[in-house]
Amino acid sequence: MAENSLPASQSHSIINLEDVSVEYRVPQEQIGTFKEYTIRLLEGKVKHRVFKALNGINLSVFQGEVFGFIGQNGAGKSTLLKLVARVLRPTRGRILVRGHVAPLLEVGAGFHPELTGRENVYLNGAMLGFSHKEMEVKFPRIVEFSELGDFIDAPIRTYSSGMLARLGFAVATDSQPDILIVDEVLSVGDEAFQHKSFERIQSIKSQGATILFVSHAMSSIETMCQRAAWIHHGKIVSVGNANEVVDRYLGRVYDEETIHLIEDSHRGFHTNEGRDSIKISQVKILNNQNSEQHIFHTGETMKLQINYQAFQPIDSLEVGLAIHRQDGVHLTGPNTTFDGLDIKVNPGFGGVVYSIPSLPLLEGLYNITVALVNRDGNLILDYQDRFYSFRIENRGHKFPEKYGLMTLGGKWKLL
Amino acid sequence: MKVQPALPVIYDSTRRGSAVIEELREVLNYHHLIWQLVRRDILARYKRSFLGVAWTMLNPLGMMLVWTIAFSQFFKSSSLPSYPAYVLSGLLAWTFFSQTTTASMVNLIWGGGLLNRIYIPRASFALAAQGTGLVNLSLSLIPLLVVMLITGLPIHFSFIFIPVSVLVICAFALGVGLLISTWAVYFPDISEMYQIILVAWMFLTPIMYPEQILPEAYRVYITMLNPMYHMVKLFRIPTYYGRFPTLEEFLIPFMIALVTLILGWVVFARKSDEFAYRI
Numbered sequence: 001m002a003e004n005s006l007p008a009s010q011s012h013s014i015i016n017l018e019d020v021s022v023e024y025r026v027p028q029e030q031i032g033t034f035k036e037y038t039i040r041l042l043e044g045k046v047k048h049r050v051f052k053a054l055n056g057i058n059l060s061v062f063q064g065e066v067f068g069f070i071g072q073n074g075a076g077k078s079t080l081l082k083l084v085a086r087v088l089r090p091t092r093g094r095i096l097v098r099g100h101v102a103p104l105l106e107v108g109a110g111f112h113p114e115l116t117g118r119e120n121v122y123l124n125g126a127m128l129g130f131s132h133k134e135m136e137v138k139f140p141r142i143v144e145f146s147e148l149g150d151f152i153d154a155p156i157r158t159y160s161s162g163m164l165a166r167l168g169f170a171v172a173t174d175s176q177p178d179i180l181i182v183d184e185v186l187s188v189g190d191e192a193f194q195h196k197s198f199e200r201i202q203s204i205k206s207q208g209a210t211i212l213f214v215s216h217a218m219s220s221i222e223t224m225c226q227r228a229a230w231i232h233h234g235k236i237v238s239v240g241n242a243n244e245v246v247d248r249y250l251g252r253v254y255d256e257e258t259i260h261l262i263e264d265s266h267r268g269f270h271t272n273e274g275r276d277s278i279k280i281s282q283v284k285i286l287n288n289q290n291s292e293q294h295i296f297h298t299g300e301t302m303k304l305q306i307n308y309q310a311f312q313p314i315d316s317l318e319v320g321l322a323i324h325r326q327d328g329v330h331l332t333g334p335n336t337t338f339d340g341l342d343i344k345v346n347p348g349f350g351g352v353v354y355s356i357p358s359l360p361l362l363e364g365l366y367n368i369t370v371a372l373v374n375r376d377g378n379l380i381l382d383y384q385d386r387f388y389s390f391r392i393e394n395r396g397h398k399f400p401e402k403y404g405l406m407t408l409g410g411k412w413k414l415l
Numbered sequence: 416m417k418v419q420p421a422l423p424v425i426y427d428s429t430r431r432g433s434a435v436i437e438e439l440r441e442v443l444n445y446h447h448l449i450w451q452l453v454r455r456d457i458l459a460r461y462k463r464s465f466l467g468v469a470w471t472m473l474n475p476l477g478m479m480l481v482w483t484i485a486f487s488q489f490f491k492s493s494s495l496p497s498y499p500a501y502v503l504s505g506l507l508a509w510t511f512f513s514q515t516t517t518a519s520m521v522n523l524i525w526g527g528g529l530l531n532r533i534y535i536p537r538a539s540f541a542l543a544a545q546g547t548g549l550v551n552l553s554l555s556l557i558p559l560l561v562v563m564l565i566t567g568l569p570i571h572f573s574f575i576f577i578p579v580s581v582l583v584i585c586a587f588a589l590g591v592g593l594l595i596s597t598w599a600v601y602f603p604d605i606s607e608m609y610q611i612i613l614v615a616w617m618f619l620t621p622i623m624y625p626e627q628i629l630p631e632a633y634r635v636y637i638t639m640l641n642p643m644y645h646m647v648k649l650f651r652i653p654t655y656y657g658r659f660p661t662l663e664e665f666l667i668p669f670m671i672a673l674v675t676l677i678l679g680w681v682v683f684a685r686k687s688d689e690f691a692y693r694i
Contacts (some may be wrong), residue, residue: 023690037602082691083428086534089688090428097426103533114459126451127535130446155462 012098013060014210015084015180020093022054022079022234041311047407053079055234057093062213063364066211070243070249076234077214081181099178100211113157117148117167120156124171127128138174139300147156161343166193166336173200176207177254183214183387218246254295254393278314278345282307282383283370285390294390298407299358299396301323302390307351308382316376319352322369326387331361360406361392425689438684443538452543456518457550459521471554475510482623492626494561497566500655503559505622508650511552511581512588512643513613515553518544520599523690530691537687538680541592544587552581555662559654571657579665580649585673586645590675595682600686600693620644642671 041160061067062150069077073077073290082088083095085103111120119141123315143152144164146181156199182201201224205211215221221228228242231284237250287302296302299355300340320335334354336343343352367386374381394402442449461467479502487498495501519541526540558576563570599605620643621629629637638644645668652660 035604081529086426087531087691093428095428096427099425101426112459114462115455119458121457123451123455126445126448127529128532129448131447132451228441415428 004367012063014063014098014213015061016094016096016369017057017059017083018094018096020054020057020083020090020095021052022083022088023091024051024053030355031166033061054248055089057234057236059236059239061210061212063098064205064208064290066205066213066225066229067223068226068228068245069212070216070221071212071241071306072230075231077231078183079234080231081212083185085181089196097179100175100367101179101181102172102175102177103181103183105249111156111168114155116154117146117152117156117159121152121167121171124168125364128172128175130175140172142167142170145174145196151288153337162193166313168199169193169200169287173197175268176204177209179205179210179212197270218250222246223333232407250395254391257295257391276308277374278308278317278381279313280306280370280372280384281309281349282351283384283388285368286390295393296359296390298360298362298392298401299397300357300401303352304356304368305351306354307349308345308372309349310347312343312347314343314345314374314381316374317345317381318369318373319343319373320373321354324367324369324384326365326367326389330404331405333368335371335373359392360409362401362403362405362407363392363394364405365391367390434688435657435684438538438680438687442538443543443653445536445539449539449542449546452539453523453550454473454545456543456547469556471551472558475503475506475555476558482506487625491626495625497563497568497655500559500563500566500568501564501625501651502623504651504655505620505647507552507555507559508584508647509620509643510619510624511584512591512646513586513617514551515544515548515588515618516592516595517606517609517613518547520588520596523596524599524603524606535689538593538683541596541683543590544592545582545589548584548588548661549581556590563654563676566654569657572654573653573657576653577657578652580653580660583649583665583668584646586676587642587672588676590672590677590679591677594675597683597686600690616643619686622647622649631688642668643676 007394048302069080071077073360076319081103083090084097085101086097111124115123118139122132122135126132126136130138143149146152146169147148148167149161151159151163156167158169187209201211211224213221213224217348225242227240228245229239230237232246238245282305284292284307284394285294286305287296288301288303290303304321306321307318318335318337320333322333323331325331337350341352343350366389368388369383369385370392371383373379460470466468466473479499482502483499486502490498509631522544523537529535530537562571565605589630595605595609600611619637620637621640626634626638626644649660649664652658652664
């Protein structure tokens with residue numbers, strides 16, 4: 001994927017990764033003790049497996065941009081950030097970093113519980129590479145930002161987790177780094193402080209810093225970042241405009257979900273083995289073109305095709321459906337009798353289709369129940385409870401409504 | 416603010432000299448951190464208990480008392496004019512060694528979470544442990560002086576040699592500390608094992624007994640081949656014995672310490688890039 005969509009002419013690249021790989025040698029079995037290791041070594045049984053945490057990464061990040069990293073857990077995002085922070089060295093390839101890197105430390109990392117807030121600030125500052133003198137200049141600002149007041153001279157074991165988070169954030173962001181690494185730590189403290197920390201990051205950014213941002217919250221990636229990279233199994237799958245990368249990533253996530261939904265639908269199980277007059281043989285969720293689909297958008301056409309196999313003649317068959325939202329809300333229960341369809345079945349195969357011209361449902365996951373009923377005597381012949389699923393997803397379809405569970409398709413008019 | 420045309424390259428993963436030299440350079444860059452770590456250790460100790468730093472002095476004194484009561488009759492010898500001072504001087508050197516080596520290892524393992532998040536020179540922990548040990552040792556010289564005065568040993572001019580002795584022991588302890596820290600990163604049970612080794616090692620070193628009581632047949636193994644024998648002796652000479660060491664008495668421990676330190680530093684620095692994967 002080409003690195004595009006940012007006017008590169010106005011910026012210099014500040015981080016360069018050239019064909020970077022990181023390999024871990026993992027023992028095939030966990031060898032925890034020295035004794036065990038020695039025995040294995042003597043037996044020549046210490047086998048290692050090479051695990052590629054990152055594999056041939058090429059990436060340039062430009063000065064002043066906010067760059068996001070997305071991907072599943074274990075995809076290699078954090079490993080990549082650690083390379084930039086000098087914590088890890090690459091097994092292969094080259095990393096160039098121009099400027100001072102400040103990682104946003106995990107809350108309270110390196111804080112000692114018995115020491116006061118003041119003492120911990122100096123210690124933490126030293127870990128970030130600042131001398132005592134430099135910290136003396138920063139100290140009043142840090143106290144002010146963290147809103148700790150007199151608590152700064154109390155041992156930090158007496159602090160609440162919110163206070164710790166504020167102090168940690170204040171120390172880490174007081175300096176104006178060239179590159180700030182933010183690894184999912186923005187969700188600390190109360191809402192007011194979250195807002196404040198967001199503003200602090202914005203101001204660091206406005207002063208020309210480059211920010212590397214990792215999050216599982218796609219909305220934060222989209223609002224914070226200009227560009228993003230999607231990392232999967234140690235490789236960059238996609239890099240470019242943040243919105244586009246997020247779209248591709250979510251598309252893939254939904255594709256995988258679709259595969260699961262389809263697999264589930266074809267598992268085939270029967271709650272009604274005993275009454276062997278008729279059985280549901282297949283249920284398909286189809287789109288306008290009569291091909292199977294499991295993710296729809298509001299307003300799309302959906303067809304539910306139910307096939308059955310009869311073993312005896314049935315005079316008055318009723319095919320019924322129920323659609324539930326995943327949390328159990330019953331939305332609708334159409335059946336062939338309501339529609340005036342009279343079905344007489346002879347032994348053999350048959351089927352019906354229920355067409356919904358324009359789905360009124362809003363985003364969510366929905367389950368379908370199918371039932372075959374003999375209207376004479378009101379006897380349930382076969383029944384599959386919430387066995388089929390589909391998702392409504394409006395991303396990319398510009399459907400504006402999002403409150404509640406359905407659209408009534410109404411129109412507004414100015415009087 | 417930072418709108419310079421292009422920032423200079425400050426980190427290039429391929430441009431790198433020997434890991435051994437680089438670790439040394441970074442440790443010098445981060446001397447503030449090492450100082451802060453020492454401060455943290457001492458402040459934390461001071462805060463945790465009512466008597467605080469006084470324990471640094473009371474602890475070896477208590478140990479000395481116990482051993483004196485238990486063994487002074489047993490090891491009575493004309494060559495030991497003041498058994499309490501003999502035990503205490505040996506104990507100070509030994510405690511310094513055992514505490515700093517253990518702390519190097521423990522600090523690296525427990526403080527290691529930091530290594531995963533931020534770059535700090537990995538040897539900082541071992542160096543800070545030495546710093547803390549030096550502060551503790553300096554404080555415990557006070558009870559040693561008191562005990563020597565009470566038991567009637569003269570305070571000799573040779574006391575000024577103590578810093579040299581201590582530096583040699585410190586170099587040895589740092590070397591050992593770095594070596595066992597490296598192993599402990601790979602095998603967590605090393606730290607348990609080391610505690611047992613320390614006990615055995617202490618009993619094999621003439622600390623509470625005079626070396627003369629050792630059977631002639633084993634004496635050479637227990638003394639000459641035991642580096643801590645030379646270290647303890649180097650500390651006792653200017654304090655308990657009240658004289659300056661001979662050239663040989665100085666050069667043997669000095670060479671042992673130098674070789675151990677270089678070996679420890681090289682092994683540690685070469686392996687330290689892997690630590691972040693392991694801890």
